[in-house]
Structures are given as structure tokens and as C-alpha cells.
Amino acid sequence: MRRTRGLRVTREGRLFVLVTLGVGAAAVNTGNNLLYLVLGLMLSLIVLSGVLSDLVLSGVRVRRALPSRAFARTPCVIELALANDKRWLPSFSIEVEDQAEGEPTDRRCYFLKVGARAEQVAAYRRAPARRGTLVLARFRLSTRYPFGLFEKWRIIEDRAELLVYPGLVPVLAPEAPSGGEIVERAAPRPGHGTEFAGLREYRHGDEARAIHWRRSAALGRMVVREREREAGSRLAITLDEARPAGEGAAWEEQLEEAISRAASLAERALQRGTAVEVIARSGSSPLVLAGSPPDPVFRFLARLAAVDAATAPPLPVPRGASVAVVPGVREAPVREAS
């Protein structure tokens, strides 16, 4: 069973306790009442320290606000709000550690003072080690207040999940497929081309530079510019996640690199006005149209897991232009549709 409270003696505390024992020994040995007084003072400071540190940690709550996007190995900022519900007493010198499952926390938030019935906000940087679901399980609140002799801590269970996208790496932008799949349509489709196609409602993840500020102000709601997509540009990124027999950790690392490359390629392609989808053995991502946020692709890649080559279904063959991303192998040029 996990302990929810604890106490640790600090270096200063050990010294203080040692001196207290020395004074106690001297008092008992000599019978000098003034030394008993000093001993009383030192013992009282220890007792008071324990009571006050309990008071500091009592009646406080912590909340976290997660970022909308987080990438593996890339720092993101997580907000923590510490509220002190005590009626009269402020809380001093509290350190909050946002503990994640399976991942150490290298940065903590320090709150020097949170007034009575007040809230303080701080934030810390976290660079998730790997893609996938990062479980932030609990907060560890600790304080050495008031005298720095002891560190008292308390655990507050508070579970939250953050989907970590694959880390983005520098990649060459894939050439826009010239003879890509011709998609029949009655009207020009929006994309990242040069021609203005119209305005649409802002969607979460849209690039800020696409926002039409003047129209947004006039309409009283956020709208973004849509540009006509380059005709027929669509790219399928194939990613083979099947683990060959006998491969181990090294291959897993290669797969992670490949997933990062696939995510980066997808982002670059979308920036260049190409619709993108990622195809793997275990499924494929939604097709993301140019100009749209790449989050559906990122989410698919964040959750993609290796499969056993012997039992896995075959990798589907894309119909249009595609680029294959294979663990441990550099990407080949975009394969034009046949």
C-alpha cells in the first residue's frame, strides 16, 4: 500500500538533532538547569516544526492544466495551480512534484507563499520520454517550512492522461506528387495552395497565421482563410510496424525513429498543401486534408504499436503517391501512382 504521508530529516535537521542530543547529554550530566532550558527550547522547536509543516500541507489543493499538444522528447509546459483553502493561515514554501507513471519528474514547482483562501499558479517543463499515453498519477507536496529541519510530504492522488505525439525530427519535405491521384470533385478543394478559396470557422489546431483577423473581428467569431489546394496532391505514408523474428530493443528504437519520421513527413506534407494519411499493418489514420491540423495523424502514430511479423496482416498497398517509412531504412523517394 502506498504511503500518503511521510517525513524526512534534512541535513540541517540531522545537525540540529545531534546538537539537541549533545545539549541533552550535557544537561543530564551536569544537572545545569539552564542547559535544561536550552534543551527544552530545542525540543520545542522540533515539535513546533512538525506541527507547522503539517499545517502548511493541510487544506491545500492542486490542479493541473495540460497542454493541447505534447511531443516526445520535446519540452511542454504543464500548469499547476495550488489553492490554499485555509481561512487564516498562509502556506509557505511548498514544492509540488507532478508524478508520472514510469517516468521520472526532473522539474518541480515551488510555491514560496500561497495566501489564505488564495491560489497561486506555476508551471513546469516536462519532456515526455516516449510517445503514447503519459499517465500523470499524483502530486507529491513537500515542505521544509518552517525551520528546514524536516521535510514533510503528502501524496494527493490525481490521475490525468496526456497523449504524447511522436517527437518531430528534421526531414526533407516530400516532393509534391505531380501525377497523383485525380480526385473527382465539383468545386476546388481547400488546401495550402496559393489561390484564396474562402473563409471557414476556426478549428482547434489551425495555424494562427491562417486566421483572418479583420473578418474575425467583424464577425465576432474566429475564421480562417482557406486556400485552394494544389490539384490532386495526396500522399500516403506507409509504415511497417511488423517486428521481424528475432529483433529486440534495437529494432524497437528504429521503429520509434521511423514513427517520428512519419509524423514529421506528414506535418511537412500538410504544410506544403498535400493531404496525408498514414497506412500501417494494423490500420490507417484518417486522411487529413491540406490546411487542417495534423493531429489525427499524430494521434494515430502516438498509439501505433509494433506487431508480430508472423501474425500481422500484410501492409496495404496505397493507391496514390506514397512514401514508405521502414524502421532502420532511409525513406525512398515518393513513389508515383502507377
Add this chain to the structure above:
Amino acid sequence: VSFATLHKWVTYSMAGLGLAALFIGGELSLPVEVAILVAYCVSFFVDGPRIVHPAWQRGWNVALVALLAVEIVRGIAGEPVLPLGLEFTAALQLSRLCNRRSAAEHQQIAMLAFLHLCAATVLSTELAYGLAFIGFVVVAPWMLALTHLRSEIEGHYPGDPDPSRAADVRRVLASRRVVGAGFLAGTAALSVPLFALTALVFVVFPRVGLGLLAFGGGTPTHVAGFGGDVELGQVGLVRDDPTVVLRVTPPDLGERPPRRAAIRMRGTSFDAYDGRRWSRTLRGEEPMARMDETYLLGRVSRHTRLDTWSIVLDHLEDTVVFLPESTIELEIPPRVQSGVEVGRSLVLSPGLDIRYRDDDALGLRYVARTLTAEGYVAMRDDLEPGEMRSYLQVPEGHARVAELAREWTAGAATDRERAQAIVERLHGFEYSLSMQDPGGRPPLDAFLFEWRAGHCEYFSTAMAIMLRTLGIPSRDVTGFLGGRWNSYGRYYAITHGDAHSWVEVWIDGRWITFDPTPPGRSEIGIASGLFDELAEIIDALRTRWEDDVVSYDLRSQRSLVRSVWTFLRQFRDAPDAERARAETAADEPSSWRPALLVSALVVAFVLAWRLARRRLGTGRDRRAAIPEGARTAVALYRALERALAARGRGRPSDRTPREHAEQLARDGFAGAAAVSAITERYLEARYGGVAIEQGELARLREKLRAVERTS
């Protein structure tokens, strides 16, 4: 007050109390004390860049090593080690005060001050130590809490290469928001439970120690006249010394005892006079008979009525036990050594000279039981031939004195009448403290035939020698005569200036006291005023301190436990009606009114002050804790918050910036994307350390303007 300023004042208070505790013992010489004091004051102004200059610290290190070498040499040369050690610890403290750069130095200052407080426990048991200790109880929580906070502030930028982070530490230390009046008051209020806990630990901690002080409890008071000999005139010349040496509670005090009383406390007596000096020549020191805690000077019937005197005797150089007249027995509580009660060792020498042997530097607390006048008359004894000879000894060259004695006592039929006649004649002389040098003449000749004035020593010597020339055994007695009522401690305080001498005459088989000094003596040195009142209060406190703290031992603990047990049992056994009556009496509203009024005034003052502080608070203070690199981001975000508030979209205090941005997006607020972008960038800059470049700042301001244009 900023954090740094407050911390500095508290640090100096703590260090000052530690150094003051060292001074109390009187082990340091005056020049050293003055030097320490000057250096302490000067160090207060050593601040700023100098304190962080490497050469400054190196210089101090070299100076300390040099001082240590000098102290070692002085120690080898034979100087007492204790003052040398104290000098060095004081120098260490001054060194830390002059180098207080970070929390580490402040911690060292606190530790050294504690060390000084501990060291002072073996230097002095005076009330001044108690005052220094109370000061520690108040200041220690402040000091420890502030030093801890400073350590935490510094600890969050450990060895940061970014110089702006160091500037951040300075800025937080300069902030007035971290600790304010509330913090000070709250921490000062901690001294109340701290004091209560300290007292509790002090009272209940078992006293099983040896009961011996390593260095004694300070310098004992020197009072002339109680050693092996005394030169004529030594005792009577201290009339203006107000140091209290004895506190006496006589029997049958009544409701309003007189302000002055002539309490005679006998110290010792002298048998041999060589013309200028009195001494004791009779030998035969023997331990006093003891029954439990009672020391017997004679035997009386169990039914004899005895008066009880409570006496507190200060630590004097001569360990004489002072007795009221007609003392028949003494009751002295034993000392506790290693948890065992050990009776005090008293020795009785001829001439009724009683001294205690086991001087623990704490003085003596005892009870004297005296016979009534009738009872004393019944006591009779005999003088040994050797004693008789000693008490009749007259030095050569006192023929004129003998002749005068015969002249004065002509017509007196009994020894008592002769003694009385001499007293009456001497009462016709003048009491004077301005004495001349008798030159080569016997001082008594000069006193009796020329000056006809002198102080008590001359009067008692003249009478004793005159009686001896008449063949009447007599002796010179020294002690105290006087007493000033201390209404705070409810005792008579007898001071150094009350030292006196008189004569005991052997008449009808017992020693009878005669005081030949004219009554004019008691009119000297009586003063009253504010300072005397203050002196009385201090002396009463000092007595309580020595009774309740310094002399507290296992015996006192047992007595306390018994009292508490008795009290609880009485309360438990009390009938309900009585208990209810007692509770009603305790809740009597009139007794609480003044306290309530004072409390209300204090609370009103604190509230008014807090309100005024809040209104007068400046923007500079609010900016103080913001890191340098994040200033722009913070200003931008504040502008965003103002813009949102103006549009009725202000951030509630229970919502973080990011939560607010998300909520705005959910609400369909038109500027939600801009708000989100500014918020994320603000968080990155303020907490992620990623500063905003100029070009990016322009884009973010553009977004801010878009929000401002949103309806």
C-alpha cells in the same frame, strides 16, 4: 520591510543576544567586550558588493587563523582558556556577520548564537541570562523561518549560469510581499507555544544529573567582614552599595509590613584584636548535627514555640550562613546528585561561625527557627577556659581605653549595667563615614579621644575592648542590619550596604547582643523613587528565577507532582455544587473586561494597519518576483487579461491561464485562438525560460489587438 532587510535585523538580533549571553558571565575583559561591540555595530553596515569580494573573505580567513594562533600562544603562556575560547567564538560570529552573503552564512550565525547561549549556561545563572533566553525564544522562530525561506529561494536557482537568475534571487529578497506584518506577528505568536513547550519540557524532564556545574555560576559577591580576619573600618564603608545579598521573610508579617525593618542577620564573630585588625583564633571546627533536613544549634522541648524565618542567601565569596537572633535550628533542603538527595554539609566553628561546605555557586535557601525572648533566656551554657581567655584578650597600648571604660561604668553594679552604660555613652558619639587616618596611634584612641565619630566597626570594637578591660568577655560580630520591604517578592531585601558590626557580651551564661552604633546609621542611604521600584521588581524576578529555574531539581519535581495530584484529587472529590460555584466565579465578567478591551484594541489596530498597508501597496512590489526574462510576457498577458475583463471574459481566480483559454474556446469566444496563443507563449516564457524575441512579440501584440477588437 523587504525580506532581506527583515532577515538582516533578525540576524543581528539573534547574534546580539548570543554575544550578550557571553558578556553576562563576566569572563571577557572590558576592552575585549568593547572591541566586540564596536565590530558588531560596524559589521551591520558592511553590505553590498564588498561582502561578495573574494579578497574580503580571504582576509577574514587569514585574520581568524592568526587570531587562533595568538589565542593558542596566550593559552600556552598560562592565560585562562575559557575567556580565550569565548573570544574566538565571538570572533567567528563577527566573521560570519561580515560575510553574510547567503542562507548558509545565516545558518552559521544562528548556530553560533545557539552555541553562545549554551556556553553562557556555565558562565552565569543570573536573571540576565533568563532575559537573553526569552529573547531567544522570540527571535529564534523568526531567524530559523527566514533563513529557511532564504535557503529555498536561493535553492531554486542553484549555480545557474544565467546571470538574470541571480538577479531574480535578489529581486525576491527585495520583495515586500513575501513576509509582512502577518508573518512577523504569526511567527512572534509562535513564541507563546514555544515558551509553554519549553517550560513543560523543563519541568517534566527528569533531573537525574550530577547537579554540579562545570565552571560555577559566575563570580560570587565579595562582602568584607566574613573571612578569617577583618581590618578595622572595612565593614562600615559600603553603605551606598545597593546589591541585594539576603532576602528574608520574617514570621508574623501581617497584611502591610513596614517599608523598613531592622532585621539583624548574624554572620560571624571575631575573638582576637591586635590593635588594628580582628581575627579568629579559636579552633575546633566540627560538622553540625543533622536530623533529616534540620541542623540543631541547641536542644529544646518539642512544645517550645519557634518562629520561622525564610532566607535566601546569595552566592557570596565567604560561605557564611546568616542567622537571625536566637536561632535554635536550621532547615536546609538537600541537594540532588545523580538522582539521590544528599544533605548539605554545615560546619560549626567557635564563635557561632556556621559555614556550608558544598558550594554549588547557587547560594543557599534555608529556614531558620528562632526561640522567643523567654525561651532564649532559659538557655544557659558555660565558656571553656580557653574561650574565656580569648574573649578577654586586650592588645597592648590601650590603657587610656581601659581608664575611660572604668570612668564610664563607674556606678554600674552588674555586667549588663556596665555594658548598657558603655552603649549609652557611645550613642552620644556621631555616626560618620568620612574617616581620617589615625597615623601611628591606635585607631581606638583616635576614635574615642579625638574624633568622637566613626562608623559601626569603630563603635563595636571600642565597646568590645572596653568591656574586656573590665573583665567582661565580649566579641565583635559582623552581619547585616536593615531590610527594605519588597512588595513584589514579599520579602525584606538586605543589601551589601546593610553590612554592620556589633558586640556580643557574655552575661549570665549566654551571649547577649549590644549595638553601640548610634541610631543615625539607619537614616543613611534610604532612597525611594522609580529606579528603586524598578530595582525591587528586578530583584523579585531574580529571586523567582533562581528559585524556580536555577535551583529546580528532582526534589522540586516530586513536590510539583504531589501538588498537581493533590489539586486534581480535590477537584475530583469536590461536590458538584462547589464545582459549579467555582466555575461561576471563574467566569466572572468583570475580571475579563480589561483584557477584552485591550485585545479588541490590539485587533482593531492590526486590522487598520493591514488595511492601510494594502491601500498603500505599490506596483513595484508586485513586479518584484517576476523573472527578468519573463517581464515582457507577463506584461503582455496582463494586457490580455485586462482586454478580456473589459469584454466580460475576465479570468476567475480559481482558473489557471490555460484553463481559461480552453474555456473561452469552448464558449466560442471569437478571440479564443489568439488568447490560447498568447497564453501558451506566456507560460513558456515565464515558466519554461524561453524568452520572447522582438519579432515574435510584434506578432503576439497583433493578436492582442485582435482580441481587443473582438466584441
